[in-house]
Amino acid sequence: MEAKLAEFESLNQKDKGPAYSSLISQILAQGDGNAVARDLKTLVDTVVNKESVGLVVGRQVLAELVKILSEGAIKDSDLKKRVVEETLETVQPRIVSYEEQVNSLRFQLADLLEEEEDWSGAARVLTGISLDSGQRSFSDADKLKIYVRIVRLLLEEEDSVQAETYYKRAALLMHSASDKETLLQFKLCQARISDYSRKFLEAAGRYHELSYVGEIDEEERRHMLLAAVTCGVLAPAGPNRSRVLASLYRDERSAELPTYNILSKMFLDHILRSAEVKEFESTLKPHQLARIALSSNDKLASIGHDDGPSASNEPAASTRTGPATVLDRAVMEHNLLASSKIYNNISFRGLGALLDLAPGAAETMARKMIEQGRLKGHIDQVEKLIWFEVNGDEDDAQGKAGGLGDVEEAEDTGSPFTKRWDAQIRVTAAHTESIVQQLSQKGLLSLISPTSA
Template sequence: MKETIKHVVSASTIISRPVLKELVDNLKKADPKLHKDVATSTLEILGQGHAVQFEEQISDINYHLGKVLIKEGTDLIAAAKVLQAIPLETGQRNYPVEKKVKIWVMIAQLYLEEERAMEAERFINKAAPLTGQIKKESLLLRYKSAFVRNQDFNRKFSEAALSYYRLAQTFPKEEDQMMALESGLRCAVLSPAGPQRSRLLAMYYKDDKAPRLESYTVLEKMFLERILKKEEISAFSSTLLTHQKAQMAGGKTLLEQAVIEHNLLAASKVYNNISFSELAILLDVTPELAEKIASKMISEERLSGFINQTAKLLFFKKATSNELTVWDQHIEHACSAVNNILDKIAKKYPSYVN
């Protein structure tokens, strides 16, 4: 086979290009093992000083070889590297925007399957500037899915929870919507406790599909600011992905840290003040760690209160009616501003509204 390919390549490009195109077309129908053997041999020969004149053929062979490796599923990194060999940016051939984005998204998805977020992010970033030119909704959804999964793998849980929720609203199939909501809920639970997480939990809790989520019990308790039990935490932990089970600097897992912070916020709704020895029992940590966590959350304005170190007491500050009134005014002002913007858009671009 190698000798035949060498003979074809040595001929005039007027002859060799159509022959190689015929070879590519036949490889698509070939047995996977034969496809891999012939494609690998052909690429090896074409790569020896023939890359420029046979760029189109090399790109097509790499693309279809990559698809074979993806279908086999035994070495997704190898599939990603084969697709990377397509010179989408450096070659002489002018590739359509949609093909570039499609291949870069494929590569990103392969790296994400192997939990290699850094490599995935590089190809997501390549695709990002071109997404505005994409017409195919299915390709856009694949890009958005890769983007949000990368946020998840990079532990940007607050951002990922919001992105997953938005993605769920765009999927046409309910099965995909539920998967996105489940993934988003995991990220919402793992995000740092505080006002931002409370808004995320409210968004998920108020969704019509929320009661059908596997982790609805955890969502409900967190939204209603109730203390979570060990068995509920254990059940939720079993749904987490590998990167979501990572340990933090203090030896606690991401979930353990998130639950401790949640239970501390839940305690602030029940108690006016509490000793660190009692709080430690409630949070299942040492008194010293309970004080450290409370101090950190107060300094980051995720918990309203103050610490009396002499008495070893944590005092919770309750929201006053005046503070709630101010908060309502802020919301009213924001809604009014949005309505004014919509009115201006409607006047200038009535077709958008209709």
């Protein structure tokens, strides 16, 4: 190899390019991978760093090597990766002169690393590409594709902080989006960024929207629906979450999901038990189990508002001063909201026993939810009671969001307890009628003999 390179140095500039380029195919024809890598590195070092070769010849030879590599001349991915990395290392000191070829090599290396599931390595290679200067000017559409790909890779590595930086850059270029695949990838990144940022309400809506896109594979759409349900469950309790849960509950595909049980219980305002929460917890990702740091004010309030020793008919007080994780908070807030549909009022100690919180911590959680408009009620700190207010508007909004349309209002009797009792009778009658219809369709009613007089 050294002899041929020395021989080519005496050629004129016009003939040097084809001569050096012809060596590439000869080197690749060798059976020994180590020899191929070594000789290609020697060739690249010669054409790039020797002043006698010249910049024009160097670009010509390097462009030919990039083209041959992109065409799959080297089948062994490990060997190809080694060749690309060594070529980039050799060209690095003179990267300004060979920027276009270096960018092409970086794309190839990113593809190889992505195949190996080295997400952070692939993202790091792509971030090294100069998009705003150099010999090749990238269009806004090309920049958008690169940024979206970097975001996707960083999210696979669960590096949401750096991913959000490139997501913001991509968002500025969305006006240039013409490729539907890139647009869908951006929307998916948008949903995942909201998920990682604990904006679960936004994430649930975006995941659910994507689960209807026909261009996405059916299994992927199911995965997005599952992610939508998970984020909906983790979202802060309140009217907005009720609307999202209603939309998911009415989706007929949700019944096939493993998380349908907890979705239905949350939508129907049933209190969640610890065994159900544990089962759901096993399906969560690490960032969805992030621990919550309580503020010093909350800690003081949780400790300072205890209502003394318990009476003989009241449960023992818990010592927990607040939720430990995102899931803990979501479940406690849901159970608090569900208890408002069951009780007219509840003591701090009783609510604490229900939520497994200290009485002061339970009062603090209720206070915050009332302040934020997510719970209707008021607090009597003298009697240490939380009074709940019946709010029919929220139930109507929840039903309409689920696709029920307008619901006929019952005559206002002026008695909330009577209306609640009437509603329970209507629901029971509807369930009974549904059971009878199902029995009739299956021909089971004819098997029941009439009772003799």
